[in-house]
Amino acid sequence: MKGTLAAVTSLAGGLAALKVYDALRKPKPLNVHYLDAPTKVLVVGGGFGGITAVGKLVHALNGSEEVGAVLLDRVNFTTFYPMVPKVVSSNVEIGHLAHAIRSIVTPLGVDFNQTEVEGVNFEAREVLSNKGTFPYDFLVLAPGSRTAFFNAKGVQENAIDLKGLREALQVRNTIIDRFEDAQWARGNHDDALLTFVFVGGGPTGVEGAAGAHDLIHNVLKPDYPDVDFDRVRLVLINSGERILKEIDASLANAAIHRLASQNIEVMNDTKVTEIRPDAVVLADGRTIPARTAVWAAGVEPGVLVNNLDVPKDARGHVLVDEYLRVKDRPRVYAVGDCISIEGGERLPALAQSAEQEGAVAGHNLAAEIQGNPLKPFSYRSLGQLVDLGSTSALTDILGVKFSGIVGEAVWRLVYLKELGYNLNRAQVLADWAIDRLTRPSASKLYEDPPTP
Numbered sequence: 001m002k003g004t005l006a007a008v009t010s011l012a013g014g015l016a017a018l019k020v021y022d023a024l025r026k027p028k029p030l031n032v033h034y035l036d037a038p039t040k041v042l043v044v045g046g047g048f049g050g051i052t053a054v055g056k057l058v059h060a061l062n063g064s065e066e067v068g069a070v071l072l073d074r075v076n077f078t079t080f081y082p083m084v085p086k087v088v089s090s091n092v093e094i095g096h097l098a099h100a101i102r103s104i105v106t107p108l109g110v111d112f113n114q115t116e117v118e119g120v121n122f123e124a125r126e127v128l129s130n131k132g133t134f135p136y137d138f139l140v141l142a143p144g145s146r147t148a149f150f151n152a153k154g155v156q157e158n159a160i161d162l163k164g165l166r167e168a169l170q171v172r173n174t175i176i177d178r179f180e181d182a183q184w185a186r187g188n189h190d191d192a193l194l195t196f197v198f199v200g201g202g203p204t205g206v207e208g209a210a211g212a213h214d215l216i217h218n219v220l221k222p223d224y225p226d227v228d229f230d231r232v233r234l235v236l237i238n239s240g241e242r243i244l245k246e247i248d249a250s251l252a253n254a255a256i257h258r259l260a261s262q263n264i265e266v267m268n269d270t271k272v273t274e275i276r277p278d279a280v281v282l283a284d285g286r287t288i289p290a291r292t293a294v295w296a297a298g299v300e301p302g303v304l305v306n307n308l309d310v311p312k313d314a315r316g317h318v319l320v321d322e323y324l325r326v327k328d329r330p331r332v333y334a335v336g337d338c339i340s341i342e343g344g345e346r347l348p349a350l351a352q353s354a355e356q357e358g359a360v361a362g363h364n365l366a367a368e369i370q371g372n373p374l375k376p377f378s379y380r381s382l383g384q385l386v387d388l389g390s391t392s393a394l395t396d397i398l399g400v401k402f403s404g405i406v407g408e409a410v411w412r413l414v415y416l417k418e419l420g421y422n423l424n425r426a427q428v429l430a431d432w433a434i435d436r437l438t439r440p441s442a443s444k445l446y447e448d449p450p451t452p
């Protein structure tokens with residue numbers, strides 16, 4: 001208890017210091033409305049790439065009265081995706097992992113419009129949306145990606161796509177539903193009821209499976225006395241030779257041991273061809289009886305990018321040059337999960353690459369407007385973090401590696417900083433403190449039955 005309080009106090013001190021640092025870095029806002037501006041910049045997508053591009057652009061333009069900007073997004077919030085899987089097991093409130101886009105861009109003198117972008121008319125320099133057209137002189141495309149299902153049947157109908165905060169909550173609530181059924185059945189049920197299959201051996205699948213383990217064994221167990229927890233089966237399906245293939249082998253091994261100690265079965269070199277309501281079908285013909293399947297097996301460009309008339313690579317990513325300008329489309333930049341640098345290294349679909357690209361695109365766009373030289377993009381990996389559930393995480397920061405409880409402390413510190421907004425930081429810090437002192441709540445909030 002004393003240790004927890006000391007940790008919370010020092011983290012709160014750190015937050016106050018960050019607040020001062022943020023205030024000192026504040027850029028001068030743009031001083032003209034987008035619609036009245038002689039030069040209009042339009043950004044599609046308020047995620048890691050788009051928001052960073054806007055910030056960098058405003059910083060470089062230093063209170064411009066010539067350049068106005070607007071950001072368009074289908075939702076009015078930006079999501080801190082790295083902590084999405086954590087929602088499965090902890091008390092962290094989903095609202096604390098999102099931030100209103102308007103409250104980020106308004107202080108920068110940038111407008112926001114919540115709209116579904118449907119296409120771009122590059123000749124007319126217009127973005128087409130379900131709310132009409134938006135003119136631009138310069139465009140930044142940052143619409144991210146969507147989950148890839150690799151032609152497996154029944155995934156959208158019968159599995160949960162672990163993409164965002166709502167889906168993480170759906171995983172949590174579905175697991176709780178299974179235990180409600182199992183408690184009532186008092187052992188008289190099939191194996192599928194308490195089998196939970198996670199598809200995808202990358203960080204999201206691993207974190208999801210570890211979170212499900214925590215929820216089941218650390219949170220639910222005391223409340224379901226008539227459930228035989230030895231009948232719980234957690235399976236992680238991975239198409240490659242080993243899980244976490246993008247991560248240093250020694251850390252991946254630590255994860256493999258951790259999952260084994262939790263009785264999470266890892267099936268390597270295994271592909272899923274179909275998900276049925278009560279089974280997961282594998283490419284070699286085997287089936288796993290399971291009523292709960294969670295999909296976290298990769299990403300691909302979404303419909304907007306598919307429909308854009310721009311050069312793309314074989315995987316459908318927008319081709320950009322080293323300055324992040326879209327090939328053959330003057331005055332258009334693209335960043336984040338949806339791009340591929342022509343002739344360059346393959347960029348990982350990560351928040352850190354989207355942020356680095358957003359910073360360079362924002363800088364270059366301002367430089368192009370001001371007639372200054374552009375700077376080429378080069379990706380620098382800052383490391384990787386993987387949460388393995390209660391009191392364990394893997395962290396590799398600039399080559400310095402930690403696992404176990406130390407890894408978890410580093411994971412928390414890094415994500416607290418990366419959360420980016422002081423309100424979110426304070427809220428998540430409070431959630432973690434409550435988590436330490438109490439067992440997380442198992443009520444299925446946000447899923448009220450419809451009133452008759």
Ligand SMILES: Cc1cc2nc3c(=O)[nH]c(=O)nc-3n(C[C@H](O)[C@H](O)[C@H](O)COP(=O)(O)OP(=O)(O)OC[C@H]3O[C@@H](n4cnc5c(N)ncnc54)[C@H](O)[C@@H]3O)c2cc1C
Pocket residue numbers: 044045046047048049050072073074075077078079081082083084085115116117118142143144145162163164203204302304335336337338349350351352353354385
């Ligand atoms: C569950 C999960 C866990 C992850 N964990 C990590 C991690 O631990 N570490 C890490 O580095 N990365 C992680 N990632 C990956 C990281 O989140 C992405 O690489 C990053 O978000 C990409 O940034 P982006 O700007 O390209 O796209 P996003 O951040 O996805 O932003 C795209 C924005 O565009 C909007 N948009 C898309 N299409 C349209 C449209 N047609 N009209 C209007 N708006 C549109 C979306 O609403 C969204 O706000 C995780 C991803 C997921 C899904």
